[in-house]
Amino acid sequence: MPGSGSGYRARWEEHNSARQLMILRAAVELLEETPPGTRIPVQRIAERAGLAKSVVYRRFGDRDDLDRRIRSYLVDDFASVLSAKLDISHGSVEEILGRSIDTVAGWMSEHPRLHDFMRQGPTHYDDAGVDAVSSLRGRIALRAREVIGAFLASFDLDDGGLESLPLAIVTMVEGMLTQWVRDPAPGRTRPEIVADLTAYAWFMLDGAARSLGLVIDPATELRTVVERMTRGVTV
Template sequence: MAATRSDGRQARWDKHNETRRQQIIDAAMAAIEENEPGADVKVQQIAAHAGISRTVIYRHFEDRADLDRAVQQSIIESLWRELHPAMSLDGTVPQIIRRIVGTYVGWAVAHPALHLAADHDPDGAVDGPLREGMERIATEVSQVVAAGMLVLGGTLSEEDARALDPLVFGLVGAVFGVVRRWLTSSDRQLSADALEKLVAQSVWFVVDGHARTFGLSIDPTMPVVELLEPERLTTTP
């Protein structure tokens, strides 16, 4: 019985710590967003937002780098929650690409300070939250592309399958880089809508070009659900 009570107290304490930790992360994100993108947000500002003292923050995070990593992870998660629903097969291939790119650009425009805050790895780490987030998105896209190629009648050699991962990761990174460049430009000559259109078209050109190397001709005017019907499948010589 005593062990059960002890376990119950520990569970409540763990829950309290988890809630407080998330409160601090949310406060940090709020502090970042109320400042200019790239501004140095002090721990005291975060503490003020959370309604706690600086010392309490360091009870839940080892140091500032640990806090920054947790905040970056939360930023990437918030972006993923926006992107994931957009990765459906509703519409034509160009429409799907435009929807995904548009969702990302829209999020970046709405949260420029968060976007910039996610755009570095704490302490120069090579496996920080941003990289992990890009890998997560690229992996999801790679799986969809590979499945789509096979369903549409394309052929993927072992070498082709291995090439998909770096290809898609590079494409995701390129899109991120274009949006980052646009967000940080002091003289934006493109509107958000024009940027979205340009990036979406560029992704479509890459997808269409590589599809043709796999022997596929994708009709850009036909919904994907119709493309997947057996009688609709076409291949190029």
């Protein structure tokens, strides 16, 4: 029958994809339940996924491949969640920064074992020496640069001189939150550390904006800022 071969392949690929997702989710669940640094046997992952151990090895080349795919899954999942928080269509600069940083703080404090696992290795074979957290920082910084670039484009400005700014902010936020999460008796609550980091991130953004001749009120709705500035109205 015409198309029956391609239809079969599509169903098989969908079946494989579904099983891979089951395995990855099972591994993540076990990571959440297991003390940091403990290597979870593939047999336990297979049992949690409701599959035979041999099925896991058919989906993944070896244990190293499985671990890389788990990290890649975590990076993709978290990056998609944070990308939504970086939406500049609503909220002031303070609100956008605050909700983005709060998302990172919430995930890191609620999933410390996943964060620790991501630090233990890369997401892909061609990322030797680059752990998953570094890959995640790069993904977030790239998304942030896209957001900044779109904002500056509203005023016919180029972000060429600010290439390193997003990564600098993301690295600062992730580094400070890592220390905060690991501190057995942190001196700041989550709202307090988020407020601190929001202020620091704004200082960096404000300095960069002023270097381009832009003075922005961080408490004003960003869409309003753009509308006023494009009309030549002082914000």
